[in-house]
Amino acid sequence: xxxxxxxxxxxxxxxxxxxxxxxxxxxxxxxxxxxxxxxxxxxxxxxxxxxxxxxxxxxxxxxxxxxxxxxxxxxxxxxxxxxxxxxxxxxxxxxxxxxxxxxxxxxxxxxxxxxxxxxxxxxxxxxxxxxxxxxxxxxxxxxxxxxxxxxxxxxxxxxxxxxxxxxxxxxxxxxxxxxxxxxxxxxxxxxxxxxxxxxxxxxxxxxxxxxxxxxxxxxxxxxxxxxxxxxxxxxxxxxxxxxxxxxxxxxxxxxxxxxxxxxxxxxxxxxxxxxxxxxxxxxxxxxxxxxxxxxxxxxxxxxxxxxxxxxxxxxxxxxxxxxxxxxxxxxxxxxxxxxxxxxxxxxxxxxxxxxxxxxxxxxxxxxxxxxxxxxxxxxxxxxxxxxxxxxxxxxxxxxxxxxxxxxxxxxxxxxxxxxxxxxxxxxxxxxxxxxxxxxxxxxxxxxxxxxxxxxxxxxxxxxxxxxxxxxxxxxxxxxxxxxxxxxxxxxxxxxxxxxxxxxxxxxxxxxxxxxxxxxxxxxxxxxxxxxxxxxxxxxxxxxxxxxxxxxxxxxxxxxxxxxxxxxxxxxxxxxxxxxxxxxxxxxxxxxxxxxxxxxxxxxxxxxxxxxxxxxxxxxxxxxxxxxxxxxxxxxxxxxxxxxxxxxxxxxxxxxxxxxxxxxxxxx
Numbered sequence: 001x002x003x004x005x006x007x008x009x010x011x012x013x014x015x016x017x018x019x020x021x022x023x024x025x026x027x028x029x030x031x032x033x034x035x036x037x038x039x040x041x042x043x044x045x046x047x048x049x050x051x052x053x054x055x056x057x058x059x060x061x062x063x064x065x066x067x068x069x070x071x072x073x074x075x076x077x078x079x080x081x082x083x084x085x086x087x088x089x090x091x092x093x094x095x096x097x098x099x100x101x102x103x104x105x106x107x108x109x110x111x112x113x114x115x116x117x118x119x120x121x122x123x124x125x126x127x128x129x130x131x132x133x134x135x136x137x138x139x140x141x142x143x144x145x146x147x148x149x150x151x152x153x154x155x156x157x158x159x160x161x162x163x164x165x166x167x168x169x170x171x172x173x174x175x176x177x178x179x180x181x182x183x184x185x186x187x188x189x190x191x192x193x194x195x196x197x198x199x200x201x202x203x204x205x206x207x208x209x210x211x212x213x214x215x216x217x218x219x220x221x222x223x224x225x226x227x228x229x230x231x232x233x234x235x236x237x238x239x240x241x242x243x244x245x246x247x248x249x250x251x252x253x254x255x256x257x258x259x260x261x262x263x264x265x266x267x268x269x270x271x272x273x274x275x276x277x278x279x280x281x282x283x284x285x286x287x288x289x290x291x292x293x294x295x296x297x298x299x300x301x302x303x304x305x306x307x308x309x310x311x312x313x314x315x316x317x318x319x320x321x322x323x324x325x326x327x328x329x330x331x332x333x334x335x336x337x338x339x340x341x342x343x344x345x346x347x348x349x350x351x352x353x354x355x356x357x358x359x360x361x362x363x364x365x366x367x368x369x370x371x372x373x374x375x376x377x378x379x380x381x382x383x384x385x386x387x388x389x390x391x392x393x394x395x396x397x398x399x400x401x402x403x404x405x406x407x408x409x410x411x412x413x414x415x416x417x418x419x420x421x422x423x424x425x426x427x428x429x430x431x432x433x434x435x436x437x438x439x440x441x442x443x444x445x446x447x448x449x450x451x452x453x454x455x456x457x458x459x460x461x462x463x464x465x466x467x468x469x470x471x472x473x474x475x476x477x478x479x480x481x482x483x484x485x486x487x488x489x490x491x492x493x494x495x496x497x498x499x500x501x502x503x504x505x506x507x508x509x510x511x512x513x514x515x516x517x518x519x520x521x522x523x524x525x526x527x528x529x530x531x532x533x534x535x536x537x538x539x540x541x542x543x544x545x546x547x548x549x550x551x552x553x554x555x556x557x558x559x560x561x562x563x564x565x566x567x568x569x570x571x572x573x574x575x576x577x578x579x580x581x582x583x584x585x586x587x588x589x590x591x592x593x594x595x596x597x598x599x600x601x602x603x604x605x606x607x608x609x610x611x612x613x614x615x616x617x618x619x620x621x622x623x624x625x626x627x628x629x630x631x632x633x634x635x636x637x638x639x640x641x642x643x644x645x646x647x648x649x650x651x652x653x654x655x656x657x658x659x660x661x662x663x664x665x666x667x
Contacts, residue, residue, distance in 0.1 A: 327364075374390075
């Protein structure tokens with residue numbers, strides 16, 4: 001495709017993607033499948049790569065950009081972002097309306113009713129049509145700068161249409177995650193062995209407050225704008241006029257907003273929202289009622305930190321009574337033991353609930369939930385059922401207290417508490433409930449570095465019973481691999497070769513690969529340098545372990561518990577019998593990196609980042625992720641960025657990859 005046709009196609013793709021973003025994130029009425037949308041994005045990315053001069057600053061392919069921030073900068077809101085007072089019943093809503101009518105001296109008040117989303121409040125600032133700043137609400141006066149993160153939201157335009165625009169425009173809104181997207185997000189996290197989010201609100205708030213915008217971009221966030229703050233060059237007579245103006249500019253505004261004149265109309269709107277709350281594509285916990293007239297708003301003013309002209313009419317919590325039939329422990333992918341109450345099925349908010357989480361042992365004891373108890377159950381945030389209260393007056397004496405297991409119910413390994421005492425975890429590395437995650441960690445680049453052992457293959461090997469612990473990897477053969485879906489002879493041989501190469505590893509990598517709780521790469525290196533052999537580490541007492549720098553009582557206890565578990569000792573013995581040879585650190589530590597702090601930046605063609613790091617450490621050096629006055633040497637590969645610039649500013653010695661390789665050859 002030539003440049004002229006490419007430019008035309010790029011414009012078409014950008015328009016189509018913007019249209020589909022609006023259909024999906026604002027209207028909740030998509031016209032294409034996820035796969036079709038992905039193909040449009042891939043085609044656009046390919047064309048922009050072929051013709052980089054045609055990449056526009058607001059291209060949808062640039063939604064993820066910028067380096068992680070070290071901290072959030074403070075943003076002072078020109079106009080305070082006020083909180084709303086609440087009404088919990090019809091009487092309180094009627095009092096609100098009566099107050100408004102008396103203060104204004106009118107019989108009926110025109111209102112705007114909006115779904116109250118359960119998300120995180122933000123402010124967006126557009127100057128000359130360009131998005132220049134985005135911040136959280138914070139305390140209402142001072143928020144946090146999250147501009148880079150908000151730029152990753154697909155339904156937030158970076159630039160408004162070229163027409164008559166206010167020179168300065170502040171917009172307020174709510175960042176949230178749609179129910180369907182939240183479900184997909186948790187499914188991905190479960191497949192990856194990561195802890196699940198409790199509800200969409202927490203997931204949205206946590207995603208927006210990430211220092212790395214790439215993490216924010218990986219979460220399916222949306223935003224609805226509901227208010228205009230300070231504005232120059234424009235005036236609005238009503239709130240509804242502001243909403244219409246935002247829609248005309250292509251900004252995301254909730255299409256469910258309604259105008260209602262007088263209290264009866266507001267009540268009718270509330271009943272419609274309440275009855276359909278579970279049909280909405282997002283979580284909502286009530287309805288916001290706002291006076292429509294801007295003049296009336298100014299006359300009403302505010303009280304303390306809340307405006308007189310608006311109120312949040314909350315939905316009633318939905319609870320039902322049922323009986324606990326049994327209590328069991330579920331073992332999660334991270335080894336956490338979670339007590340679960342199995343309930344006599346009961347319908348809550350249109351959904352049949354048959355079990356509820358009890359979170360952890362302490363929460364179970366605090367609530368004193370027993371098998372046979374009658375309880376009130378609520379769907380917290382309309383997502384996770386929870387037991388609100390035990391009806392002790394209904395106890396007959398036949399209820400049974402639950403005894404938390406000391407052994408993992410999935411594998412029989414010891415179950416121990418975290419250092420904070422909140423969570424009990426299985427200590428077994430071969431526990432079937434967490435085996436997939438453990439195998440992926442064992443094979444990771446920083447651990448045994450087994451190339452080709454990805455998430456899907458790991459899952460298949462475990463599900464087919466071909467791998468029941470780490471050592472089984474070293475007993476795989478071509479016949480077993482060819483029985484696995486999508487494994488051909490060439491890819492199978494590549495994997496077997498990678499497994500064979502991993503046998504010659506270092507003690508640091510081996511200790512890290514075992515997945516001992518609290519033992520990261522740095523601690524594994526310190527343990528390897530101190531104890532030199534697997535046997536010495538596994539037989540060390542807690543007192544011996546605490547002689548190692550940075551190993552405290554909690555970590556020493558966790559390490560000792562790991563090696564005390566017979567299941568783990570058996571797996572380690574099988575690994576060594578299979579030919580795994582964890583080499584101790586080299587003695588002497590003499591050489592070009594001895595006692596030096598080295599920073600790696602850019603990409604190296606001959607070594608991976610982990611391999612380069614290991615070579616430096618084997619020669620007595622240490623690596624750091626940041627350049628400072630204490631840095632001795634910077635190794636600059638291809639596409640070196642800000643670290644290289646910083647090194648030049650500080651006068652730190654900089655070497656090329658070839659010079660680095662020459663230093664590695666020195667003894």
